[in-house]
Amino acid sequence: MAKLAQKYDPKEVEEKWYRQWMEDQRFHGDSADGGDPFCIVIPPPNVTGILHMGHALNNNIQDVLTRVARMQGKNTVWVPGTDHAGIATQNVVERALKKEGKTRDDLGREAFLERVWEWKQEYGSTISNQLKKLGASCDWDRERFTMDEGLSKAVREIFCRLYDKDMIYRGHRIINWCPRCQTALSDEESxxxxxxxxxxxxxxxxxxxxxxxxxxxxxxxxxxxxxxxxxxxxxxxxxxxxxxxxxxxxxxxxxxxxxxxxxxxxxxxxxxxxxxxxxxxxxxxxxxxxxxxxxxxxxxxxxxxxxxxxxxxxxxxxxxxxxxxxxxxxxxxxxxxxxxxxxxxYRCDTVVEPRLSPQWFVRMKSLARPAIEAVGDGRIKFVPERWNKTYMGWMENIRDWCISRQIWWGHRIPIFYCDDCGHEWAARTEPEK
CATH class of the missing domain: 3.90.740.10 (Valyl/Leucyl/Isoleucyl-tRNA synthetase, editing domain)
Incomplete structure (x- = not known):
């Protein structure tokens, strides 16, 4: 009769069973399975590095909720993925280039983007492997990256819809400007x-x-x-x-x-x-x-x-x-x-300069209104309740959101201009001429 080991060896136990779960597709949700739908889309970690203790705690909570729902017979899916993190990722790759005595301008746009994609391949897979080591019950068949073709199309689609509704506009306004990164920042990034x-x-x-x-x-x-x-x-x-x-x-x-x-x-x-x-x-x-x-x-x-x-x-x-x-x-x-x-x-710690600059903005007042009403009528509750005042103060005085960045890595704004007549338009696909 085999004796139990005196010490728990995670390598013997965890790798074996996680591999078995993957082979049996225990974490894969299918619409044919029936049951009430239950879905969590992982808040995607940035591909700027590896997971830390905060990620471990956050993902553990999501895993518990997902596993409970699965045991309750719900049609459960936990979608894993990583975020391209425009400014942050470009910043770390630029720091790596600096050690080589180079800048992104020395490489040019295309070669620089190739370097960033290499970085993403290295650290994106590391993050996925870390989640697997945690035993995260993600549906790995649905793993996504925020610059995958499908998600990039979705970003472009939503931009065009909002632009056509005049919810997105180009304006000359005061924005937060980082003189080192040479890009606009949102209020959250300052x-x-x-x-x-x-x-x-x-x-x-x-x-x-x-x-x-x-x-x-x-x-x-x-x-x-x-x-x-x-x-x-x-x-x-x-x-x-x-x-x-x-x-x-x-x-x-x-x-x-x-x-x-x-x-x-x-x-x-x-x-x-x-x-x-x-x-x-x-x-x-x-x-x-x-x-x-x-x-x-x-x-x-x-x-x-x-x-x-x-x-x-x-x-x-x-x-x-x-x-x-x-x-x-x-x-x-x-x-x-x-x-x-x-x-x-928020990335290089340079003192931000408020300055007038032509940038792209989303009109926020109409978007904030239903969010204000949801708290006002009690559909959403804050615990402790004192955060209601903070939330309302922010939402009722919300400013238009600066969404443009002067960087190479990320989704490009799908706006095109005619040099002959000055016409400006948003397009879901590249214009033929």
């Missing part, structure tokens, strides 16, 4: 980190009178793109100045003093600088008052020709030099330490 910065109080001379307005900013380099200063219309301290102009320091540009309800008279001096091309709130105010939009930086975070004497400087070098020049001119009232949340790229 991770805000509390950092100790400074609040710079700067003096702007009012034209025609012996008076200076003090504005406070955390990004003084953007003042080079100021096109107005604003006060609250009910702030009696500045009511007589509305309609006058100030002289923007360094570049000596004459800009108007405007009144807008957005300005909080209790914050700082009650005067704010308006830079429509570098701040989302300033952008909206600029639209209301028909202000010019002056972008003072390049895609790489270098000051451009609009920055006058600072052209060619890195944005943070410009900040240092600009402050020295303003101090020398007696135009700095004070500099105080200031803790504030600064956006960082």
């Amino acid at each position: 991770e805000h980190v509390e950092v100790e910065g400074a609040l710079y109080h700067l003096k702007y001379a009012v034209k025609g009178v012996k008076r200076k307005l003090v504005v406070a900013t955390t990004r003084p380099e953007t003042m080079l793109g100021d096109t107005a200063v604003a006060v609250n219309p009910r702030d009696e301290r500045y009511r007589d100045l509305v309609g006058k102009t100030v002289i923007l320091p360094i570049v000596n540009r004459e800009i108007p003093i405007i009144a807008d309800d957005y300005v909080d008279p209790e914050f700082g001096t009650g005067v704010v600088k308006i830079t429509p091309a570098h701040d989302p709130n300033d952008f909206e105010m600029g639209l209301r008052h028909d202000l010019a939009q002056i972008n003072v930086m390049t895609d790489t975070g270098i000051m451009n020709e609009e920055a006058g004497p600072y052209e060619g400087m890195d944005r943070f070098e410009c900040r240092t030099q600009l402050m020295e020049d303003l101090k020398a001119g007696g135009l700095v009232e004070q500099v105080e330490k200031h803790m504030h949340a600064v956006g960082h790229c």
